[in-house]
Amino acid sequence: MNQAHQAHQPHRSRRIEVRQLSKTFTLHLQGGLQMPIFSGVDMDVDAGECVVIHAPSGAGKSTLLRCLYANYRASSGSVKIRHAAQNGDDWVDLASASPQQVHAVRNGTLGFVTQFLRVIPRISTLDLVAEPLINQGTDAGAAQEQAKTWLSRLKIPARLWQVPPATFSGGEQQRVNIARTLISDFPVLLLDEPTASLDEGNRDTVIAMIGEARERGAAVVGIFHDDYVRRALATRLFPL
DSSP states (O other): HHHHHHTOOOOOEEEEEEEEEEEEEEEEEGSSEEEEEEEEEEEEEEEEEEEEEOTTTTSHHHHHHHHTTTTTSSSSSEEEEEETTEEEEEEEEETOOOHHHHHHHHHHHHEOOOOOOOOOSSSOOHHHHHHHHHHTTTHHHHHHHHHHHHHHHOOOOOGGTTTTTSSHHHHHHHHHHHHHTTTTOOOOEEESTTTOOOOOOHHHHHHHHHHHHHHTEEEEEEEOOOOOHHHHHHHHHEOO
């Protein structure tokens, strides 16, 4: 589906509205050289969709996801996320939001599974996975019980739950990363190659988990280079 057609879809239960988004990097060590990555991107994502960004390597797919999460500040345009605030849903433009607003959206609405797990070395795997729920107000004991359920389903052995995941294999770290994000049942999910380091069995488990999140009403935007994963999850492709 092309961007122009997508921009005029009827509003059903929209969670993401991107308008005229552009990103250019300035290479200061190269005399201020400007490197355009993408421009004029329009994207709408509704509850229950899994929109897969589809483009060749180097086209800016991961950069787009980072702009949606506000890790990268957009050069122009808007990234509006429907945020579930205490006084009802509210649209927040992450391209211009304050750090406090960005933090609030990430804490309650917007989850991001990257290809890498960033952890504090001394925090146990169980505490790391339970932390997002505790930050949202869940009792610590209940949060840890939920974390155990997610870690068990992702086949992280119980003997590793009290161990910091910094020493884990790449596949184990990725599964911890997935558990830490999906445990919160975020209304909006951004996924950057979440199954890249996984064997077939764990890949299929993660596919099922993402599918369950979408069926619960999450709006999902993902990058999946694996055609098997893409075909299993995509409700539509978004060419970049």
